[in-house]
Each structure stands twice: as C-alpha cells, then as structure tokens.
Amino acid sequence: MSVGDEGLQREQVPGAFDVGARAYDRLVGANPGYHDHLRISAHRLRLPDGGRGLRLLDAGCGTGASTAALLEAAPHAEIVAVDASAGMLAEARAKQWPETVQFVHSPIEAIADAGVHGPFDGILAAYLLRNLVDPDAELRTFRELLRPGATLAVHEYSVRDSRAAKAIWNAVCWVIIIPAGWRQTHDSTLYRHLWRSVNAFDGAKDFQRRLVAAGFTGVHSETMPGWQRDIVHTFLADAPR
Numbered sequence: 236m237s238v239g240d241e242g243l244q245r246e247q248v249p250g251a252f253d254v255g256a257r258a259y260d261r262l263v264g265a266n267p268g269y270h271d272h273l274r275i276s277a278h279r280l281r282l283p284d285g286g287r288g289l290r291l292l293d294a295g296c297g298t299g300a301s302t303a304a305l306l307e308a309a310p311h312a313e314i315v316a317v318d319a320s321a322g323m324l325a326e327a328r329a330k331q332w333p334e335t336v337q338f339v340h341s342p343i344e345a346i347a348d349a350g351v352h353g354p355f356d357g358i359l360a361a362y363l364l365r366n367l368v369d370p371d372a373e374l375r376t377f378r379e380l381l382r383p384g385a386t387l388a389v390h391e392y393s394v395r396d397s398r399a400a401k402a403i404w405n406a407v408c409w410v411i412i413i414p415a416g417w418r419q420t421h422d423s424t425l426y427r428h429l430w431r432s433v434n435a436f437d438g439a440k441d442f443q444r445r446l447v448a449a450g451f452t453g454v455h456s457e458t459m460p461g462w463q464r465d466i467v468h469t470f471l472a473d474a475p476r
Contacts, residue, residue, distance in 0.1 A: 252297070252319075252320035252322060252323050252425060256298065256320065256322030256323045256325065256326050257322070257326065258416070258419035258420050259297065259298050259323065259326065260298050260300075260326065261419065262412075262415055262416060262419060263300065267461065267462065268459065268460070268461045268462070268463060269300070270300060270303075270304070272390070272459045272463060272467055273300055273301050273303075273304035273361060273390060274304045274307055274308065275459060275469065276304065276359065276361065276388050276390040276469040277301070277304040277305045277307065277308035277309075277359055277388070278307075278308045279388055279457060279469045279471060280308060280309075280357045280359065280386050280388050280471075281386070282308055282309040282312065282356070282357055284311070285309055285310050285311045285312075286308070286309025286310065286311045286312025286356075287311040287312070288311075288312075289309060289311075289312040289313070289356035289357065290312065290313045290315070290354070290355050290356055291305055291309060291312050291313065291314050291315070291355060291356060291357045291358070291359070292314075292315050292316075292317070292351075292355045292357075292358045292359070292380065293305055293314055293315070293316040293317065293358075293359050293361075294317055294343050294358055294359065294360040294363055294377070295317070295318055295319075295343060295360055295361060295362065295363030295366075296316035296317060296318045296323075296324070296327060296338070296361075297318055297320070297323045297327065297361075297362070298323050298326040298327050299316065299326070299327035299330055299332075299338075300361075301316075301359055301361040301390070302314060302316045302327065302332075302336060302338075304359070304361075305359055306332075306333070306336065309357075311335075312335065312356075313335050313337075314335060314336045314337070315337050315339060315351055315355075316336060316337065316338050316339070317338075317339045317340075317341055317343055317346055317349070317351060318338075318339075318340065318341075319340075319341065319342040319343065321340055324338055324340050339351055343360075343363065343367070343373060344367070344368075344369075344372070344373060344376075352380075353379065353380035353381065353382075354380065354381065354382040354385075355380050355381055355382065355385065356381075356382055356385050357381075357385055357386055357387075357388070358377050358380065358381060358385075358386075358387045358388070359388050359390065360377070360387065360388070360389045360390070360391075361389075361390040361391070362390065362391060362392070363389075363391075364389055364391060364436075364442075365391065365392070365432045365433070365435070365436040366432065370445070371445065371448070371449060374387075374445065374446060374449035374451075375449050375450065377449075378449055378450050378451060378474050378475075381474035382474065383474055383475060383476045384473060384474060384475075384476045385473070385474050386453075386471055386472065386473050386474075387446075387451065387470075387471070387472045387473075387474070388469055388470070388471055389442075389446075389469070389470040389471075389472075390467070390468075390469055390470075391436070391442070391467070391468060391470065392404070392433040392436065392466060392467055392468075393433075393436060393437060393438055393439045393442055393466075393467075393468050394433060394434065394436075394438075394465070394466055395434075395436070395437065395438035395439075395441070396438035396439050396440060396465070397465040399465070400464075400465040400466045401434070403462065403466065404430075404433060404434070404466055405430070405434070407462075408426070408429070408430035409430070412426050412429065412430070413426045413427060413430065439456050439468055439470075442456075442470055443455070443456060443470065446470060446472040449472075450475065451472035451473060451474065451475075452472070452473050452474075452475050453471070453472065453473040454470070454471070454472045454473075455470075455471055456468045456469060456470045456471065457469050457471070
C-alpha cells in the first residue's frame, strides 16, 4: 500500500505490521518508557502469588514486549499470546521463553477457531482495541473469556481528553516516530496509521463508558509517568462476579 493520506483499513493493519516487524523492536526500544509502561500495566492486573495456577491471555502480543511484561508480573502463570501478524509473531517466537508461554497466530476476533478458549484469570490487551474493526464486540468477548471477577487491562493511547497530550502526541509522531519508521523500513504506512488511529480513538472517559457498556464492572483508568502522562493509559475493568 502507498504511504498517502488515505490511511489503512482495519483489515490491512496486520499486513502493515508484517512489513514493520523486523524493525519494530529497535523503534520501540528508542521510546523512553515503552517497556516500563507495559510492565506497569501488567502489574496493575494485581495477579496474586506470582500468577501461580493462573492462565492469562496476551491479546495482540506483537513481538512479545507485552508478553515479557506479563511474564515479569506473573512468572508462574500460563500465558497464551495471540497476534494476527505473522511477521510480528515470528519475531516474538525467535526469543527465549519458558514452556509456560504459548504463541498463537490468529486475529484476536477468531481465537476460538485457533483453539484458544477461556476461562482466563486476566487479559492484557496492549495497543490493540483501536486497530479492531469492531472493538465493542471484542470487549464483550473478552468479558466472556474472563473468569468472574477477573480483570481486563487495556494498555492504550488516548489523547482526546487533553489538548496538551494531543499536541505532544502529534509533535512526537511527525518529528520522531514517522521519520524513524521511514528510515528503518522505507515505508511509513504503519507509523502514519499509528498517528492517525490514536487521534481518532476514544478519549479516556469515552473508553471507560465503552467498557461499562460491554458489561464490565469496576471500570477505571490510570495513566503513565513521564512524557506519556495522559497519552498512554491502563484501562482496568472486571468481569462481573
């Protein structure tokens, strides 16, 4: 696909991640706080006893950064990590993992067809929901996949509630992220999609209302420290008991 301003269709997102997969870890590694913030969201799941006896879903695992964050928060848990991009998943699988981590290639909407079934004791969905065709349907599916009382943590950009956050996000995209992506891959499609999709995504309050409408309880959000304050958030929501 060209790098024009028409933007990616949601169905084209996995293919764009395939193109950017080999450079992805280098690019996010240059983002101060990227891995720390994923670890913060994973720890906000508050999984007891190092995750012993628990089964967790990493929805949209990419190259495994969110999987590593979950593994740190719950080193004794079974982790099922799913992604729709074969290229990103190949990068993840090439890393060293304990036997308790399983990677599955599937669109998150079709994981049942790939043999992934609940219940789960926690779900981490990092940078996923704004890329889905029907996020509301997927949130309802996440609720059904969780054990009663278990928590969904959505780690996501949300800038629409803050003028300052939106200004910082746009500046960082056009000064750093999009040019760096182009230098690494000679294709800025994915990084323009990132810029555009974050600007179009729900504000934090609207996304919390979306979670409530999907049937979750205890819905709230916490932001990140550093430059991504009010830019990246952990949205936490519990499956009804």
